[in-house]
Amino acid sequence: MLKTALTQLFDIRVPVVQGGMQWVGYPKLVAAVSNAGGIITALSQPNPTALRQAIRETRALTDKPFGVNITLLPTINPPDYEGFARAAIEEGVKIFETAGNNPGPLIKFFKSQGCLVIHKCTTIRHAKSAEKLGVDVLSIDGFECAGHPGEDDIGGLVLLARAAKELKIPYIASGGFADGRGLAAALALGAAGINMGTRFMCTVESSIHENIKHKIVQSTEHDTIHIFRTLHNTARVFKNKVSTEVVAIEKRPGGAKFEDVRDLVSGQRGRVVYENGDPDHGIWSAGLTIGLINDIPTCQELLERMEHEAEEIIGNMSSLVTPKAKL
Numbered sequence: 001m002l003k004t005a006l007t008q009l010f011d012i013r014v015p016v017v018q019g020g021m022q023w024v025g026y027p028k029l030v031a032a033v034s035n036a037g038g039i040i041t042a043l044s045q046p047n048p049t050a051l052r053q054a055i056r057e058t059r060a061l062t063d064k065p066f067g068v069n070i071t072l073l074p075t076i077n078p079p080d081y082e083g084f085a086r087a088a089i090e091e092g093v094k095i096f097e098t099a100g101n102n103p104g105p106l107i108k109f110f111k112s113q114g115c116l117v118i119h120k121c122t123t124i125r126h127a128k129s130a131e132k133l134g135v136d137v138l139s140i141d142g143f144e145c146a147g148h149p150g151e152d153d154i155g156g157l158v159l160l161a162r163a164a165k166e167l168k169i170p171y172i173a174s175g176g177f178a179d180g181r182g183l184a185a186a187l188a189l190g191a192a193g194i195n196m197g198t199r200f201m202c203t204v205e206s207s208i209h210e211n212i213k214h215k216i217v218q219s220t221e222h223d224t225i226h227i228f229r230t231l232h233n234t235a236r237v238f239k240n241k242v243s244t245e246v247v248a249i250e251k252r253p254g255g256a257k258f259e260d261v262r263d264l265v266s267g268q269r270g271r272v273v274y275e276n277g278d279p280d281h282g283i284w285s286a287g288l289t290i291g292l293i294n295d296i297p298t299c300q301e302l303l304e305r306m307e308h309e310a311e312e313i314i315g316n317m318s319s320l321v322t323p324k325a326k327l
């Protein structure tokens with residue numbers, strides 16, 4: 001078994017956290033990840049009452065700990081962030097994952113309620129600010145990630161090595177992780193575990209349409225694209241007809257305003273991809289790990305496989321070290 005600050009702090013067996021994924025992080029998947037850190041995505045729910053229901057459903061499916069993700073980024077219709085936070089607290093949730101812009105008030109609120117907070121960020125600068133705000137764990141999200149990688153474009157290897165030198169609290173590695181080899185590498189870089197999103201999308205318990213799971217299996221690391229670069233809200237998504245059109249609009253002389261791409265990128269349209277299985281219907285998040293995903297296992301099979309693979313790699317690493325010859 002791999003024992004880390006993450007497994008101890010969150011009382012989980014495998015040092016893996018399932019990322020907050022809109023339209024994916026629903027109770028069935030969250031409960032299936034229960035030996036690791038399952039996370040309900042608040043913004044998949046239409047309102048705080050529906051989030052309460054999702055928390056109750058998850059609790060009926062697992063007695064293991066799970067958390068709630070609240071992501072603060074530009075939206076077409078601003079969600080009731082405060083309502084979601086209060087509802088989750090009132091339902092007894094004790095673990096939260098925050099991400100996005102200006103998370104200070106939310107982090108302070110969760111800490112005032114005695115909760116554990118993971119804050120996901122894409123720079124060491126933001127990680128240090130969150131550390132000062134009192135978060136318990138940082139999730140260091142490299143440029144390989146699905147969704148919003150920030151605007152600094154720093155890959156996980158450098159971010160994590162800097163985290164090892166400069167952060168005082170435990171951190172998990174996010175962006176680019178999908179197997180036991182990645183887990184072992186993250187632990188070598190000083191992380192207490194990893195966060196995975198795209199990998200969990202492609203599991204038996206994930207609610208997304210089977211066609212999209214098969215599309216992920218068939219795709220490679222060349223099949224993602226960045227949209228919103230010119231709007232400073234970059235997002236890595238699956239490369240399809242819609243995302244390619246968005247980038248073409250952004251490249252027009254004079255650039256693009258959000259209104260020019262709004263109908264193409266709307267989350268409501270992207271959600272239909274997961275429901276009807278047409279990968280070209282809208283925008284959907286996918287990380288570079290899409291090139292590492294070759295099957296659709298149950299969450300238990302996936303986590304056991306990763307655990308064994310990581311243990312084996314870590315065990316074998318010691319054979320690389322030869323004792324120094326005595327002088």
Ligand code: NAD
Nearest residue numbers: 022073074075076077146147148231233258265266267268
């Ligand atoms: P939405 O339908 O409101 O917007 C669709 C996309 O457009 C999102 O990526 C959003 O950030 C972006 N957007 C909206 N208004 C914008 C503006 N004025 N300027 C630039 N970009 C703008 O969003 P949704 O799909 O319903 O998602 C709700 C929230 O969850 C959004 O903030 C979204 O970014 C966030 N989200 C985050 C991740 C992640 O990687 N952490 C993944 C999925 C969704």
